[in-house]
Amino acid sequence: MCLRISFILIILSFSAMTFAQDKSNKGKEFWLGYGYNSWFFVPDGALPPNSQELNLYLSTEAAATVTVSIPNTGWSQTLTIPANTVDASILVPKTGANDARIISEGLSNKAVHIVSDTPIVVFAHMYNTQTSGATMLIPVETYGYKYYSLNYSQSQSNSRVPYSYSTTTANAPNWHSWFYVVASEDNTRLLITPSDTTQSGMLPGQTFTVNLNKGEVYNVMGKIVNGGNQLWQASKDLTGSKVVSVPGNDGNCHPFALFSGSGGIRLCYFDGGEVMMQQAFPVQAWGTRYLTYHMLNNTNTDINDPFKNFYRIAVDDPTTAVLRNGIPLTGLTNNFYYEIVDSTGGDYITADKPIMVAQYTPGGNRCWNNSQFAYGDPEMIYLSPLEQGSKDALFYANRKTFIDFNYLNVQVKTAGIPSLKLDGNPFDPANIITHPNNPAYSVAVARITGAAGQHRLTCDSIFNATIYGLGYFESYGYNVGTFVNNLNNYTEIKNTLNTNGQIDTFTCPNTPVRLFAKLAHPATSITWKLSQVPGITPNADSVITNPVPIRIEVINGRTYYVYTLQQDFTFSSPGVYKIPVSYSATVIENCNQTEKAELTILVKPGPAADFSISNQLCLADTVRFTGTTPAGLFNYTSYLWNFDDATTQNTVNAKKRFATTGPHDVRYRVYADNGCIGDTTKTITIVNGTGPALTLNITGNRCKDSVLSFTSSIVPSANPTTWYWDFGGGQTITSTTNNIATHSYPAAGTNILVRHSATLTTGCNPDTIDVIIPVIHNNPSASFSIVTDTLCAKKPIQFLSTTTGVASWHWDFSNGTGNDVPPFFHTYNSAGPYTITMTIRDANGCGSAPVSNTITINPLPAINAGPDKVFSLGASTTLDATISNPSNYTFLWTPSTFLNSATILNPVSTPDILTTYTITATDKITFCTNKDGVIVNPVSKLFIPTAFTPNNDGKNDRWNIPGLALYPEALVTVFDRAGQKMFESKNYFNNSWNGSYGGGGILPGGVYVYIILLNDDKKQVLKGTVTLIR
Structure with a gap:
C-alpha cells in the first residue's frame, strides 16, 4: 500500500497567527567576561598600560536591587537603583585577586555575573583615552546552543577598500581577533571549531572540546602573523568560528553566551585604532530580513550625508540565498559570510534561511577619500532582524571618553513615524527620510544632547535601532534594544469551537483548543512535555517518532514545518503558558541533533457567564x-x-x-x-408555595409607534415591590412605584409576546404571565395630488387622493384647516407659498405620517383700465390702461367695437355711443388673468343737470357734468342764495361737487346758484341754479 502525503504551502509574513516568545535584551540575569584589550599591556598615549576600564551601565524602569559579582573570586557589589534611572558606577576589577581580564587564550574562571530582582537593561563599555568599545548584553533566558563568531579582517589597516589594499599595515604586535564563551550552568560541554589558526596553535576547522562550569570563560585568540616588513603583521580573523553545545557530564545540553571582538583594529587608512566587542546572538535568534543605514559621522546631524560602512552577512547554511536590495549576493567567503564594502546609504537584505548581519563603521571618511576629519573610530555592531524588532527600548547614551556626538539611528515602518518618540518627543521631520531600498520603511535620526543618561525609544510599530557615539579619534556603538526570541519555532493555536473563521490569538479557560508547533526543521521525533505545564488538560507527555507535518508554511521567506497532536486541550485559568517541546532533526548540529522549543500560549479570561x-x-x-x-x-x-x-x-x-x-x-x-x-x-x-394571580390589561390603538398602556393587577390584592414588563426585542421596563407602563412598538407585527411579572414584599410571587398582542398594525400611508392648470390667487384648486380605507381626513392648508373628503376645491385669495399637509386615520384608529406638498400661488396681474373718458361725439380717445412690465402680459379688450386694436394695452376708441370696455390681462408665464373696466362717453352738447341727491346710495351722489370733460380749463363756482361761495373746482370732470361745503361740511338741501366759465375760445359763461336734494 502506498501512502501519499500532500503538503499545503502557505506563505506568510510575521503576523498574529504565528506567536513568537517575548524574550528581549531586558532580563534579570546576565554574564560577560572582561574581553581582551591590547592596551592591557601597552600605554595609551600618556597613560600607562592597563589604564582602560570596563564599565557597566545598569538601566531600569522599576526600582531594582542589582548584584554584580565575580562568583569564583568572591568579589560582589549590590546596588539599589531608583526607578527610571541608570547606574554607571560599576567598574569591573582589573588588578589583584579579583582581576577579571582575559589576557590570553584558554580557560578563565572570572566571568562577571549580574543578577537583578526586576528586569533591567545592561550595556558594557570598555574605554581608554582614545579607545572605546561597547555592547548590549542579552540575558540568560535568551542564550542558545549554537553560535558563530563574527569579527573583521585585521590585515588592511592602510587600505581604502575596495579601491586599494595596503600590504604595509601598522598594526600593533598584540592586536588579536578574539571570541570567548561563558557558561551560565555547570556541566556545559562545548565543541569549538576555529575558522583560522589560533594563538595556541589550533588549526582552521579543527574541533576541540571544552568543559565549563558556571562562571567559567574560555577565550580563543587569532594568531599574529608577521610579514617581511615588521610593520606588516596582523591577527588571524576568527570570523566564522563555530561553537555548539553538546551533552555534558550530566547528560544535558546547556545554553551559553558568546562574545566576539578585537583587542585592537584599524578598518581603514589613518583610523586611530580601536577595541571592539559585541555579544553575539545565538543562531536560533537570527532572522531573514534586515534593514541597514550608515552611521552618521558628521557634526550637523545630516542624515543625507553619505558615509561608507561595511557589512558582513553570516549564514548558517552555505546554500542560503541572500539578496541585497533584491539582487542575489555572490562570493561567499569561507562558506560563511558575504561582505559589502561599498554601502554609503542603506540596504535591504533578505534571505531564505537565517542570517546574521554585522555593521562596521570606520573613523572619518578615510576608507574612500583623504578627508582629515578626525571624528569617529572603528566600531562593530550586531544588527537585529526585522522579526526581532521592538516597540519600546531603554538605552544609555554615553559620554566616555571624549564623546561629543551621540546619534540614534532608527529604522521603522513609515506608518509608525507619527508615534515614534524619543523620551516622549517626536523626531525632527528634517531628520527622517524614506529608506533608500525599502519604501515601506523610513530612517529616523536624532542627536542626543546633554549629559550621559538613560533614554527611552517608543513606537506603536516595531523598530530596529542603534546608537553611535563619536569624538576625536573615538567612538562607541551598540544595538539599543531588541527581542531575542528563538525564531526556529513559532506557536499557533486554533480554538476548536471557533466559527468566525479568523485567526485565534488567544484561548480561554476551559475552552477546547488545538496546539500547533511550527518548526524550522523537518522533525524525526517530537516530545511534547505537557507534564511540565500546570493547568493543562490532558497533561501526559507525548513522544511522536517520524511525525508528519500537517502543512508547510513560509514565514518571512523561511520554511517552517507545522505539527500538531490532533487532539483538544484545555487550560484551567488565564495566564501565559509555556509548553516545552524538544525535537530532533538531522540538520541540527548541537545537543545530539536535538533542539528545544517553547510554545507560548496566551489564555485570556473567557466570557463572564452569569x-x-x-x-x-x-x-x-x-x-x-x-x-x-x-x-x-x-x-x-x-x-x-x-x-x-x-x-x-x-x-x-x-x-x-x-x-x-x-x-x-x-x-x-x-x-x-x-x-x-x-x-x-x-x-x-x-420552596413550596403558591402566589396570587397576576393580570395585565392593554389599552390603546394597536398601531406602529402608538403608545400602549399596560396596567398590572393582582388578585387577591397584594403589595408588589417591583413590576417588570418585557415587551420583546430587548425592551424592558422595571418599576418600583407604578403598576402601569407605556410602550410603543416601532414596527408592525403579529402575535407579539408581552411578559409580565411582579415581585411581592412577602410570600411567593405570582407566576409570570405571557400576554399575546394579536397584531400591531402598520400605519396607513397617505398621499394626495393637486389638479389645476394654473396656480393663481382667487382661483379654485382641486385636491384628489386615491388612498383607500380612510376613516377620517385632516387637512392643513397653511391658512386654515378642514376635514373635507376629496375631491374638493380650495381657493387661496392671496399670492405666496403654501404648504398643504394631510393626515388620515384608518378604521383601526391608526394614523398616517403627515404628507405634505408645497405650492406657490401666483399673484393676479395688477391691471388698471385707466380713467373714464368723455369726449366730443365724432372724435376719438386713447384708453389709458396701465400695468407694470406690460411686455410680460397679453391683453384683450371687450367689446372690441370702435377700437383700433383689441389686443394692445392702449387702443384708440371712436364710439358714437357710451361704451363700457373691459380689459383682460394674462401673465405669459403663470397664465394668471385679471380684469378691469373703463367707460367711454362721447357727448354732442353740454348738458347741465338741475338736481342731484348726495345721500351715499350710489346714485347721483355727485353733480356730474360729463360735457365738461371737453373743457379742461373750465371753472365751476357754486353759491348759496346769500351769495357766499360754497364750492369751486377747476378740472371739474375729475373733481365734481358732492354737496359739501369746501369739501368738508354738509350743506342742507335747497337751491344753489352756479357760474361756469368755460374758458374756451368763445369765453362762454353759463349761469343757472341746481337743486341739492337731501
Whole structure:
C-alpha cells in the first residue's frame, strides 16, 4: 500500500497567527567576561598600560536591587537603583585577586555575573583615552546552543577598500581577533571549531572540546602573523568560528553566551585604532530580513550625508540565498559570510534561511577619500532582524571618553513615524527620510544632547535601532534594544469551537483548543512535555517518532514545518503558558541533533457567564433565568442551560418549573464565535408555595409607534415591590412605584409576546404571565395630488387622493384647516407659498405620517383700465390702461367695437355711443388673468343737470357734468342764495361737487346758484341754479 502525503504551502509574513516568545535584551540575569584589550599591556598615549576600564551601565524602569559579582573570586557589589534611572558606577576589577581580564587564550574562571530582582537593561563599555568599545548584553533566558563568531579582517589597516589594499599595515604586535564563551550552568560541554589558526596553535576547522562550569570563560585568540616588513603583521580573523553545545557530564545540553571582538583594529587608512566587542546572538535568534543605514559621522546631524560602512552577512547554511536590495549576493567567503564594502546609504537584505548581519563603521571618511576629519573610530555592531524588532527600548547614551556626538539611528515602518518618540518627543521631520531600498520603511535620526543618561525609544510599530557615539579619534556603538526570541519555532493555536473563521490569538479557560508547533526543521521525533505545564488538560507527555507535518508554511521567506497532536486541550485559568517541546532533526548540529522549543500560549479570561433569577423560587412558579453575560470582547453565538433533571435549553434566557422542592444545580454556558466558553453553575433552592394571580390589561390603538398602556393587577390584592414588563426585542421596563407602563412598538407585527411579572414584599410571587398582542398594525400611508392648470390667487384648486380605507381626513392648508373628503376645491385669495399637509386615520384608529406638498400661488396681474373718458361725439380717445412690465402680459379688450386694436394695452376708441370696455390681462408665464373696466362717453352738447341727491346710495351722489370733460380749463363756482361761495373746482370732470361745503361740511338741501366759465375760445359763461336734494 502506498501512502501519499500532500503538503499545503502557505506563505506568510510575521503576523498574529504565528506567536513568537517575548524574550528581549531586558532580563534579570546576565554574564560577560572582561574581553581582551591590547592596551592591557601597552600605554595609551600618556597613560600607562592597563589604564582602560570596563564599565557597566545598569538601566531600569522599576526600582531594582542589582548584584554584580565575580562568583569564583568572591568579589560582589549590590546596588539599589531608583526607578527610571541608570547606574554607571560599576567598574569591573582589573588588578589583584579579583582581576577579571582575559589576557590570553584558554580557560578563565572570572566571568562577571549580574543578577537583578526586576528586569533591567545592561550595556558594557570598555574605554581608554582614545579607545572605546561597547555592547548590549542579552540575558540568560535568551542564550542558545549554537553560535558563530563574527569579527573583521585585521590585515588592511592602510587600505581604502575596495579601491586599494595596503600590504604595509601598522598594526600593533598584540592586536588579536578574539571570541570567548561563558557558561551560565555547570556541566556545559562545548565543541569549538576555529575558522583560522589560533594563538595556541589550533588549526582552521579543527574541533576541540571544552568543559565549563558556571562562571567559567574560555577565550580563543587569532594568531599574529608577521610579514617581511615588521610593520606588516596582523591577527588571524576568527570570523566564522563555530561553537555548539553538546551533552555534558550530566547528560544535558546547556545554553551559553558568546562574545566576539578585537583587542585592537584599524578598518581603514589613518583610523586611530580601536577595541571592539559585541555579544553575539545565538543562531536560533537570527532572522531573514534586515534593514541597514550608515552611521552618521558628521557634526550637523545630516542624515543625507553619505558615509561608507561595511557589512558582513553570516549564514548558517552555505546554500542560503541572500539578496541585497533584491539582487542575489555572490562570493561567499569561507562558506560563511558575504561582505559589502561599498554601502554609503542603506540596504535591504533578505534571505531564505537565517542570517546574521554585522555593521562596521570606520573613523572619518578615510576608507574612500583623504578627508582629515578626525571624528569617529572603528566600531562593530550586531544588527537585529526585522522579526526581532521592538516597540519600546531603554538605552544609555554615553559620554566616555571624549564623546561629543551621540546619534540614534532608527529604522521603522513609515506608518509608525507619527508615534515614534524619543523620551516622549517626536523626531525632527528634517531628520527622517524614506529608506533608500525599502519604501515601506523610513530612517529616523536624532542627536542626543546633554549629559550621559538613560533614554527611552517608543513606537506603536516595531523598530530596529542603534546608537553611535563619536569624538576625536573615538567612538562607541551598540544595538539599543531588541527581542531575542528563538525564531526556529513559532506557536499557533486554533480554538476548536471557533466559527468566525479568523485567526485565534488567544484561548480561554476551559475552552477546547488545538496546539500547533511550527518548526524550522523537518522533525524525526517530537516530545511534547505537557507534564511540565500546570493547568493543562490532558497533561501526559507525548513522544511522536517520524511525525508528519500537517502543512508547510513560509514565514518571512523561511520554511517552517507545522505539527500538531490532533487532539483538544484545555487550560484551567488565564495566564501565559509555556509548553516545552524538544525535537530532533538531522540538520541540527548541537545537543545530539536535538533542539528545544517553547510554545507560548496566551489564555485570556473567557466570557463572564452569569445569570439572574426574575422571581422567588416557589414550587408553583415558573422560574425565569436571564443570561447577563456582558457585551464587549466577545461575540456570542450560542447558549446552553443544563438543569439537574437532565433537561437543557439553548436560548440566552430560560424558564423552568421544577417538580420538587430543595436545592437544584443550574449550569449556564455561553459560546463566543472565537470558540471561547463562559461557564457558571449556581445552586438554587425551590420552596413550596403558591402566589396570587397576576393580570395585565392593554389599552390603546394597536398601531406602529402608538403608545400602549399596560396596567398590572393582582388578585387577591397584594403589595408588589417591583413590576417588570418585557415587551420583546430587548425592551424592558422595571418599576418600583407604578403598576402601569407605556410602550410603543416601532414596527408592525403579529402575535407579539408581552411578559409580565411582579415581585411581592412577602410570600411567593405570582407566576409570570405571557400576554399575546394579536397584531400591531402598520400605519396607513397617505398621499394626495393637486389638479389645476394654473396656480393663481382667487382661483379654485382641486385636491384628489386615491388612498383607500380612510376613516377620517385632516387637512392643513397653511391658512386654515378642514376635514373635507376629496375631491374638493380650495381657493387661496392671496399670492405666496403654501404648504398643504394631510393626515388620515384608518378604521383601526391608526394614523398616517403627515404628507405634505408645497405650492406657490401666483399673484393676479395688477391691471388698471385707466380713467373714464368723455369726449366730443365724432372724435376719438386713447384708453389709458396701465400695468407694470406690460411686455410680460397679453391683453384683450371687450367689446372690441370702435377700437383700433383689441389686443394692445392702449387702443384708440371712436364710439358714437357710451361704451363700457373691459380689459383682460394674462401673465405669459403663470397664465394668471385679471380684469378691469373703463367707460367711454362721447357727448354732442353740454348738458347741465338741475338736481342731484348726495345721500351715499350710489346714485347721483355727485353733480356730474360729463360735457365738461371737453373743457379742461373750465371753472365751476357754486353759491348759496346769500351769495357766499360754497364750492369751486377747476378740472371739474375729475373733481365734481358732492354737496359739501369746501369739501368738508354738509350743506342742507335747497337751491344753489352756479357760474361756469368755460374758458374756451368763445369765453362762454353759463349761469343757472341746481337743486341739492337731501
